[in-house]
Amino acid sequence: MSSKKIQMGTQEKWIVVVAGIGLLLSTLDTGIINVALPTLATDFHVNAASIAWTVTLYTLSIVGTIIVFGRLSDKFGHLKIYSLGLIVFTVFSVLCGFSQNILEIVGFRILQGIGASMLQATAVAIISTTVSEKHRDSAFGTLSALMGLGPVLGPSVGGAIISLCGWRWIFWINVPISIIGLIGCRYFLMRNKEVHNSNSIDLSGNLLLTGAILALLVSVSTWNSNGGYHLLTVVLLGACAILLFAFTKNEARIEQPIIRLSLLRNKIFSASLLAIFVFGGSTSLGFIIPPYFLEQISHLAPWQVGIVNLSSPLGIALLSKVSGHLMKRFKPIRLMTFGLIVMFISYAVLGQMQNNWSPLLMALLLFLYGMGGGLFLPANISALMEAADKDSHGTIGATQRMVQNLGIIIYTALASNFIHTTSESQSVLMGGLRNSWIFAALTFIVVIIIFVIILTSKKKVRVSN
Template sequence: MSDQAKPAAHTDTELKHSPWLVLVILCLGFFMILLDTTIVNVAIPAMSDSLHASLADVLWILNAYILVYAVLLITAGRLGDLYGPKRLFMVGLVVFTGASVACGFAQNPDQLIVFRVLQGIGGALLTPQTLSVLTVIFPPDKRGAAFGIWGGVAGIATLAGPVMGGWLVTDFGWRWIFFVNLPVGIVALVGAAIVMPDLKLNRRHKLDWLGTVLVTAALFLITFGLIEGQSHDWGEVWGPITIVEIIAAGVVLLAAFFWHQWAVRESEPLVPFQIFRDRNFSVMNYVAAAIAFGMLGLFLPLTIFLQSVLGLSALQAGLTFAPMSLISMFIAPFAGRLSDKTGGKAILFVGLSLFSLGMGVLIASSHVDSTQWHLLPGLVIAGVGLGLTFAPLQTVAMRNVEPRMAGAASGIINTTRQLGGVIGSAAVGALLQAQLTDKIGDAARAESAALPPAQREEFLTRFAGSAGNLDIGSSAGGVTFPPGTPPQVVELATKIFHTGFVNGMRVTLWLPIVVLASGALSVLLVRKRQRQSQPEPAYSSQD
């Protein structure tokens, strides 16, 4: 390739390995990172039993990782532009793998939350480098296929988490969902050192530390408020400070962040607003957030339902999700190739619509006496829908992005995806806790009518306002009773928990459906692809 054909922002050394081989290594590291967004879900009942974690603890174990991961993605994208994506990819692998081992040795919920934060830091350093490198080393007419494989891996990792986690929890114990990252991390690290190109940008970047602090504080306060709201009755937390005030402060800081980004738009903001001049990129950011909201909003309630209500093992619960994973895995590459030919708009709209429909069927199929087979039709429909979303989303989003902005663009879209997951998980968790307070209370009053008055009063007291402190372990019935409690009382409590949880879950899951439906409608705003000559790939390396 001539010097004129290459962008000035890159060095002139040729790529030494096939871009498809580079894609394999990138996908291996990316797979491990995304796996941890869902693999923990299926282990929640086992971890709750082992670490004595309440539902509020569980929400923090899930969200500590996703929150830190989301907040640091844009900054990590900038660091990749500054120091090179290969170096950041490898550093992220080391941090994530080490933190995973530490998670496996955690002895209480607080320790596990801290190590999950470290995992989030490693994951954030790694993830933006994948899309950045793919955008540079693949020509535009091949990016759809590459993004199809990348998107398929993203879908498989997110959906296969429950299956792999269920097997590990059942046969080896919940700690192995973290220990398994050690060999995968080592293989990915060695592969990256050998085959990844050392892409270098000639222009230097500054880091917007004020913007990083503002967005980190804002998202922490909003997430904290959503997770802790129900357990504090949406009232006071620290002295006179209330949950509502904490969430409001987070919203104000988030507004301050965007104002700051606009004020420094001519220098080096975390969010370069010029990227959003492309309507397709802007719309795809919302769509990515909506998909993550729907996916992570689905997993927590459904996993608890499968194990703590239906009594399935972790492996059986994980296998329940297997059809969804397999269908998505096979459809994603075809959707990517078809997106190269058609542009992807129609495919993405159909995919989101089917995902929404599948979740609706899933809700209608969820009852106290359901089996995993009753859930199969909804999961199959949702799997088809997901398979049709990942590749078209990336193709449409990155189509008009210049190579020099690839790091920032990939950081932004991955950030919005993970923020959608954070807000989805926290919001669904908050709504679930609120619904459980009402539905379990209703079931307790109805089912305990036959108990003697004194015993009934004590019985109802244990259930009152218990949602945030529910024992959701697979061996529990929602509320812990002291030793010596008559078996019939414990059995009654278990029945109440099952009934209340199912009724609360059925209402809660309508929230992600509404968000997904709005994402589908937003796809209609995407501009159709314009026919143009395809330039040569814009890659370079320095080994």
């Protein structure tokens, strides 16, 4: 019997590795291309705005299709959609590396993003439906660590690859890692029968939701470049609101909606979605803002900036495993609340940053933020999955990733506006950086208050009973 237990534990560890490979690759490729943009612009003889579409459209294709693939994975099997995602991601990674002009690389990046969407939509559901309940929280901790490392390792890994091998290898490096993931998928598909459901695919709901998301993302982009009161920005925000209203009406009237709106009446579920939005956006500021300060104020070399920027994901990676174990003793909502408080403290202090601050102090505060994030993220995944039926875990996992990505996009746009008018003045730059930190800290306060209200109300209910 003891050997059987060891075998089951080993199999579960490999399931986490396989699921983590896709999540790491798809998040890594969100940032790995950033350092290559100047090189690509030179090679393809285009300006910076044109080559930036390789980043923008990759992200749009993920956010715009992720719910669809989450839903498809609930119907046809999480590992099957995940395997298909690995194939699509790998094929178009190879083609990205062979691109000869701007149209080719932009087109291949869109299709690579669709593969990434399949991976992000299913990774959490693979674990929640395959790993035993006893080890699930620990598995979520490992997955959260990989989720935190991907975005910030992208620029570091990309810079090293470009220096040693050239920009094409930032895409081709995905191939051997993807092959390992595909072998693992094949192994588990042969030995595990996935549970499917008979739910229909709500095409009208998918189109309305995708349209609303795309309208929101394009409005953010136009707002960032033209201002919040620009006519196109206002029109797109209005279109987003109309499409969302139509989506909710559609979901309320059909028998098998994409997302059961009744879930939103679950206070913990709704609060957890809001929290992952704030976490995603605030964490992105921890990657964007420090380089401005460290390069322009502290005058550090790029490699030194990269080391400081690793502080936050290091904290996430270290504490995610701890959070997975702590969930055996504490409810996810309590761990999320504590993690949110730690992240708020970090950003509230960073909101007071001064010109003479040492890079070490910033690194310590970012590490503190990462520790809070590491406590928060596995608990957030667990809370969302606990609220949903098992046959909709793919959809809920996809929703979590979509909301987190929306937070990243919107907070990035806001931060760009805070520091857009920096000119040559260090005081103006510092003001913009401080305002970015303070904005994120204020949004943490809002979420913390909501969580405290939920915790307090739960206590009152128990006392009254």
